[in-house]
Amino acid sequence: SQQGEEDPQALSIQEGENATMNCSYKTSINNLQWYRQNSGRGLVHLILIRSNEREKHSGRLRVTLDTSKKSSSLLITASRAADTASYFCGCDNAGGTSYGKLTFGQGTILTVHP
Amino acid sequence: EAQVTQNPRYLITVTGKKLTVTCSQNMNHEYMSWYRQDPGLGLRQIYYSMNVEVTDKGDVPEGYKVSRKEKRNFPLILESPSPNQTSLYFCASSTRRGNSPGNTIYFGEGSWLTVV
Numbered sequence: 001s002q003q004g005e006e007d008p009q010a011l012s013i014q015e016g017e018n019a020t021m022n023c024s025y026k027t028s029i030n031n032l033q034w035y036r037q038n039s040g041r042g043l044v045h046l047i048l049i050r051s052n053e054r055e056k057h058s059g060r061l062r063v064t065l066d067t068s069k070k071s072s073s074l075l076i077t078a079s080r081a082a083d084t085a086s087y088f089c090g091c092d093n094a095g096g097t098s099y100g101k102l103t104f105g106q107g108t109i110l111t112v113h114p
Numbered sequence: 115e116a117q118v119t120q121n122p123r124y125l126i127t128v129t130g131k132k133l134t135v136t137c138s139q140n141m142n143h144e145y146m147s148w149y150r151q152d153p154g155l156g157l158r159q160i161y162y163s164m165n166v167e168v169t170d171k172g173d174v175p176e177g178y179k180v181s182r183k184e185k186r187n188f189p190l191i192l193e194s195p196s197p198n199q200t201s202l203y204f205c206a207s208s209t210r211r212g213n214s215p216g217n218t219i220y221f222g223e224g225s226w227l228t229v230v
Contacts, residue, residue, distance in 0.1 A: 004156075033219060042204065042223035088157070090219070101147060101172065102219055104157040 003027060004091040005105040012111045019076040021108040023089030024069075030092045032072050033102060034063060037086045046074070046087075051094070079112045086110070116141050118222035120205050126228045127195055135190045135225050137205030143220075145208045146188040147172065148180065150201040151224075157204065163188055195229040202226055 007022045023032065031050045035043040047063045049056050049072065055064045062075040076083055086109050090102030118139045127133050139146065147162035149172075159172030163182040177199055179191040188207075192199060203226075208219040 035221070040202070040224070040226070043221040045218055045220060048218050090157075092219075101159050101162060102157075106154070106156050 003093065003103040003105075004032075004089050006087070006089055006108045008108060009106065010109045010111070012113065013079055014113050015079060015081055017079055017112075019079050019083070019110055019112070021074045021087050021110070023072045023074070023091075023105065025072075025089075025091045025103075026070065028067075028094040030094050032065060033090045033092065034061075034072075034074050035088045035090060037088065037107070039085075043088065076110075079110075081112050081114045084110060084112045116220065118205055118207055118220050120203070120222040120225045122225060123223060124226045126230065128230055129196055130194050133192050133195060133227075135192075135203055135205075135227070137188045137190065137222060138186050139188075139205075139207040139220070140186065141207060141209075141220065142185065143207035143209050144185070145219075146182065147206050148178070148188070148190045149204045149206060149221075150174065151204065152201050160190070160203075192227075195227075197229045200227060200229050 033048045034046040060077045065072045086107040088107045148160040149157045151157045161180040163169045205222040209217045
């Protein structure tokens, strides 16, 4: 897998259901940041989880991080049609000169049907 | 309100005509960078800047220039645009990492650039 690779590529659910998206990475990270992007718009920051954290919550969002498996998941509970968007994980790679740089995957396209 | 502002948001230009995409942040961030987003390739970093007068190449710098004369501004310059630079461009900023394991990176709304 590449650094910051999301899975699945596309997810289609009904309103009220939970949506789970996964992110895998190859090399050690300082933190991992999840973003939402509505079609053709900017990236909206959702949650940052640091390498020494295992779980974070923000409203209906829950992010977990398993550094032993080099993976993270984003759970959106009780989804709404307004959650329809692309979701990206950005990896802040440990070491090196990755100043203010995130490595992104292709994203997961989430569609929530009313 | 914390913001990263890019201009223009939409631009159609012709091959070879120099253009500049401006970026400004109001959060006093040290780090700024530019990304481009392309279908099937995701977001890739073009250039970054650690502070005023300090810039360096990212993953895909060819065909681009940047400058950082002021802390708040980080313009992206296409000296001679070509059709393969048609893309969605994002400016981003964040505070210095220091001893902390990273800080939130804020993105602008994006600039759609088409080169014909």
